[in-house]
Amino acid sequence: MNPIIIWTVVILAGLGLVLALVLFLVARRFRVEEDPRIDLVEKTLPGANCGGCGYAGCHAFADSAVKASDLSAHYCPVGGNDVMQKVSDILGFKMEAKAPQVAVVRCNGSCTARPVINEYDGAASCRVKAALYAGDTACPFGCLGCGDCVAACEFGALSMDPATGLPVVDEAKCVACGKCVAACPKSLIELRNKGPRGIRVFVACRNTDKGPVARKACSNACIGCGLCVKACAHDAITLENNLAYVDFTKCKLCRKCVAACPTGAVHGVNFPKEVNNG
Amino acid sequence: MAYIVSPNPHIHAKVSTRSLMLDVIIALCPAAVVSFLFYGLSEIAIMAFSVASCVFLEWVVNRYMLHRASSTGDLSAVVTGILLAMNLPPSTPLWVVFIGAVVAIGVAKMTFGGIGQNIWNPAITGRVFLLVSFPAIMTDWTIPAGGLIGNVDAFSGATLLQQVGLLGAKAADAMVGLETLFSNMGGSAGEISALALLAGWVYLLVRKVIKPWITLSIFATVALVAGIFHAIDPAQFTGALFNLLTGGVILGACFMATDYVTSPMSAWGGVIFGVGIGILVMMIRYFGSYPEGMSFAILIMNTAVPLIDRAFHQKKFGRA
Amino acid sequence: MAKTTFAIGGVHPDDSKLARACAIEVLPLPSVVYVSMAQHLGAPAKPVVSVGDKVLTGQVIAEPGGFISAFVHSPASGTVKAIAPFKDLAGREVPHIIIDVEGDEWVEGVDLSDTLITELPDREVILDRVKACGVVGLGGATFPTHVKLNPAPGSKADCLILNGAECEPYLTSDYRIMLERTKEILVGAALMQKALGGCRTVIGIEENKPEAIAAMRSALASLPYSGIEILPLKKKYPQGGEKQIIQAVMHREVGSGALPISVGAVVQNVGTSLAVYEAVQKNKPLITNILTVTGNCLPVEKQHNYLFRIGMPLSYIAEYAGGIPKGAAKIVSGGPMMGRAISNMEAATVKGTSSILYLSEESTRRKLESNCIRCGRCAEACPMGLEPFLLRRLWKAGDMEALEANAVQDCIECGCCLYSCPACIPLLDHIRQAKGAVLGAIRARAAAAKAAAEANQKNS
Structure with a gap:
């Protein structure tokens, strides 16, 4: 056999052996004891x-x-x-079960309900936009639509709906990690209990302006009229700063508030179809 | 009316990636024209085909593989096409040119994410791939017929650098004279006229497209290393002038090493980068198996750019 | 003397001083004025009038809300209609005092004549009047002037720099007052010089305003003050940046995070100097300033330099000047490099308002962002010597330690990086966010260290 090949094999094998030994010794020497x-x-x-x-x-x-x-x-x-x-x-601990949660977007100011009054031309980032000014619609509380929440989600559970300009949560993928909650400069996303078969009721608005002002800015806004509070028999809805809030721990999913809301700001989702029709 | 709202600044300088690339194309024109004059229609065909291939490939990759908007409008693929053509022998068959374009655009540029993202200069990567894959074609310096000026007979055969091996360093040195500035003997298409290349480089400097540090440090290092070795043994090592004027040192130093994407961003980083290229190219020429080392030197130093960028930062205001 | 400038970075935008030939005109009062309580850097002012009160022009209507804060005076005489939130130019609600204008009857003790008064009162009188008249820096930051003129014990001013650079394109308000109110500005400079203990005083003016330099020089020769000089500066943006003009004039570098006084410098704008003159010599509070109505889509004959009162709605001024021009795509308050885009034209003018700038679509719309080509232009343009491309990358990666190590907190938000980026990457948009986050972290650290030190002291 060609001596060059033999030597090559010998040297490479030897080198491998020496390096393996070094690796072994180093791993041994610097081993960290861990529970x-x-x-x-x-x-x-x-x-x-x-x-x-x-x-x-x-x-x-x-x-x-x-x-x-x-x-x-x-x-x-x-x-x-x-x-x-x-x-x-x-x-060896006792486990405390928690109700599964899901991210809920509390703005329903779609493009049609909330007309654009100026054109934002800065970096496509809600944080940059929020730091700059009140926003490109008349509602200073609503979704800015640059998708910081979508970018923050590591599970692909959020996407922007081009028709409404609002983020949509894919409930099957959402793990309620809360990354989007932190990413939204307008604090529009809340982690709420998923509810039985995903059925839940919430107010999809954060506008605390007085009724007429809120309504002028967005036809889907909560105008703080209090009709939902009156409709609720379970004391689950509170009205503060012209804005209603549904407490998901008290809500019995009767949907009286959804029917009572004049602007459609109270949303009931995942209710069975036939009930919806009736 | 909905007025625009954005953070400051509200105006922008009249500069874009496209305008910068256009300046580079203009700067390459003198050298390209000289190569057309020397090698005639076939060289025009090679360059046109190379540019068309690069632009087409970038468009294809964007459209069908990355599914995003085309970036060919920034003209960077045109620059790559021209440089690739200038780095090939004038007799290269078009199918080889196409393979070079595939490697340059498809492999070296687009796999990393397109312009600005690549580690290695696309045109050089394409050339080196061809050099390694088709050594016979890539070192065939036969001059195709049809050149408009020059004594064609005298050119066929080996380049000056190859003649070092054939004739010895002394004889090779003697062949470099003033006329080399205007028309070098055979070699890659773009290397013919040092003067045309330098004119383009000066244009880039005047237009403030590039800084001179990288190019100057390459020249200085090549001259210094060659000068020292030549002084030690003139019979074995060729001299400074010979090494500066041959084998694509000028083309590489002016247009390839100064590529924004694959060179350091700071002035001192650029100097280190240039010195590294200078030393490597001389080591490859003197001790390596390839007669020419510019491409390899640039690629090796491209690899070191992230490290160099880490080490050199510019002086900050109000800080030591 | 050779013209000087700052050492690192800078850009050279076309200066577009289209309204330079327009003499200052006085705007008539509107029927209602909206006076913001946040016209200055620092704590908002606290209203001292109530709804229904009759107020006179120049009467105090709000007092400082903290150490770094300022008095606010009524810009007109009339009745307080409401004290309520009102939207500023960015559409955010800010407390305002809204006054129904009934006339322009001034409070007593204000000298409304044009007579130039050159005798300088005592230092204490100067400082008191500057504070009482609500003077703030009119160069952009609206920092309360009396605080700046009264350095903390232990620090001494070597040099008062009067900033007449007006390095922002389009703006001509400083230029006009340097031509029309030359002597008043110089007296103001002498007043501030005296307040600072008689230091050297340099008025820096960029060379693109030779008429202003000449006017200042000849006026200075006719006044009895010493230690004041006029220094022509090379034209380069952002010459008017505080740290930049200190370097251009004194060749000293203000350290990172340090105040100008640490190198013995105090910088005041020429507009501030005029306000100081009026406050001290005429007892006239700061309720007026000059603004330029200009833009590249506005014919030159429609451009104006106006003397406005604070509280005038921007829409009122725009209407008075002939309406918003057709080609305007963006309306900016301030210069095109550092100004703020106006999203709410109903907002009112404040002490620091310097322009209504109409920019055309073609000149102002951002081009499509593309990949960074590593050209290094942003780093070359940065007057603070930062590396914007790196800072943006670090911010995207969320590496706060590296951001701090690379001095993101030194950013002065001048806009040179984005201005010069061939790929139109919104560098400053992101860097401003990063700067805010890092400054927050630094402050939190300082507060924690202070709390720990105090706790230590209590224990021992």
């Missing part, structure tokens, strides 16, 4: 590293959960109750 449960917990987690739990990532969550005395400060919104049950089992 093995951290690894176990981390493997149970979804691994999305989204930060929805409030920690820097899944490893940080696991690390903190292992050291914690109970799991009151730890909840993985992505994994939900199933994953938290497993984590609780590993760590």
Whole structure:
């Protein structure tokens, strides 16, 4: 055989062996002792590293959960109750179930309801736009439409609806991590209980202007008339600063408020079709 | 009426990517015209085909692979096309030119995300790919018939740099004279006239498209390294003037190394970049197996640009 | 003397001083004025009148709401109609005092004559009157002038710089007052010089205003003041930036995060100097200023320099000047480099208003953003020596530590980066956000450190 080939093989093999040895020794020498449960917990987690739990990532969550005395400060919104049950089992804690939540956009000022009064020409960012001025519609509270929430969502659950100019939440994909809530400079997105079969009622408006002003800016605005408050038999709706708010912990989903609202600002979603018709 | 609202500033300088690329195209015109004069219609065909291929490929990739708006309007593909043609021997078959364009635009530029995103200069990447893949074609310096001026007979065969191997350094040095400034002997199409290339470079400087630091530091380093080696052993190593005027050093230093995207952004970074290219090109010429090293030198230093950019920052106001 | 300028960066936009030949005209009073309580940097002023009160022109209607704040005076005589939120030029609600105008009857003690008074009162009188008359910096930042003229103990002013650069294109209000109110400005300079303890005083004027330089020089020769000089500056934007003009005049660099006084400099605008003159020598509060109605889609004969009262609706002024021109695509208050786009023309003028600028679609609409080609023009243009391309990348990556290390907090928001970007990347839009975030973090850190120090002190 050609001696060049032999030498090449020998040298390369030798080099590989030496380097492997170095790697082995270094790994040995600088090994960090870690609670093995951290690894176990981390493997149970979804691994999305989204930060929805409030920690820097899944490893940080696991690390903190292992050291914690109970799991009151730890909840993985992505994994939900199933994953938290497993984590609780590993760590020997009692699991506290939470109702599944979903992101809800509280603005329904669509292009038709809320006419544009000037043309924004800056960077396509809601944060930049909000810092600059009141916005390109007469409603200073409404959606700015640049899609910061869409960009913030790591699960592809948000998209802009070109017809309305508003973001739409894909409930199947939304894990209620809260990234969009933080991203919206107008605080339009709220995490609300998903409700039975996704049925829920909420006020899709944040305008606190007086009725006529709000109505002039947007035909879909909550005008603070209080009809929904009167219609609610369960004390679930409060009116503050000319704006109604539905408390999802008290709402019994009767939809009397939806029918009572003169501007259509109170939304009932995912109700079965036949009930809708009747 | 809905008035526009935006953050400041509310006016913009009359400069765009397109206007900058147009300046580069204008700057390349003298060298291109000289190559047409020397090599005739076939060179015009190569350049036209190269430009058309690059523009077409960028359009195809944007439209059918990346599904986004076309970026060919910025004229950067035209620049790549011209530079690619200038880096090829005048007898290159068109199908080889097309392969070069595919590598330059398709691989070196668009896979990284289009203009501004590539690590390596597209035209050089295309050329080097061809050089490695088709060494015979890429070193065939036969002059096609049809040149308008010049003594065609004298040109066929090896380039000056290859003649170093054939005739020895001393003889090669002797062949470089004043006339080389105007018309070099055979080589890549764009390298014929040093003067035409330098005129384009000066145009870019005057128009403030580029800064002189990269180009000057390449020239200085090549001259210095060649001068030292030549002084040590004139029989083995060619001299400074020879090395400056041959093998695409001028074309590379003026138009390829100064490519915004693949060069450092700071002045000092540019100097380091230029010195690196100068040293590498001389090492490849003196000790490497390729007679010419400009393309490889630039590509290697392109790779180092992110590191150089990290190390050099400009002076900030009110800070030490 | 050789013309000087600042050292790093800068751009050269076409100066477009279209209204330079238009003499200052006085705007008549509208029927209602809307006086903002946030006309100055710092805490909003607190109203001291109530609805139904009769007020006279020049009467105090609001007092400072904090240390860095200023008095606000009534721009007309009439009845207070309401004290209510009113939308500013960005459409945001700000507390305003709304006055039904019944006339222009001034409060007592104001000298309304044109007589030039050149004798300078005592330092304390100067400072008191500047404060009582609500004088704020009219160069853009509207920082209360009495605070600036009274440096903290331990710091001393070596040089008072009067900023007559007016480096923003289109604006001509400073130019006009330098021509028409030359001596008043110089007396104002002498007053501020005295207030600062008699330091060297330099009036910096860009070379594109030779008539102003000549007028200032000849007026200075006829006045009895010493230690005041006129310094022509090279034309370069942003020459009027505080740190930039200090470097151009004194060749000293104000450190990052430091105030001009740290290098012994105090910078005041020429308009402020005029306001100081009127406040101290005439006891006239700051209720007027000059604004330019201009733009590239406005015929030259329709361009104006107006003496306006604060509280006049912008739409009223635009209407008086002949209406909004047809080709206008964007209306800006201030210069085209640093001004603010107006989304609400019903908003009222404030002390610092300097222009109504109409820009054509072609000149102002941003071109489509494309990829960064790493040309480095933004870094070359940045007068603070920052690297805008890098800052934008770091902001997108959310790397706050690297942003701070790369001095994003030093950004003066002059707009040179975006102005010079061939790819039209909205650099400043993002950098301003990053700057805000980093400054917030720095402040939070400082507050935490202070709290920790206080807690330590209590314990020991």
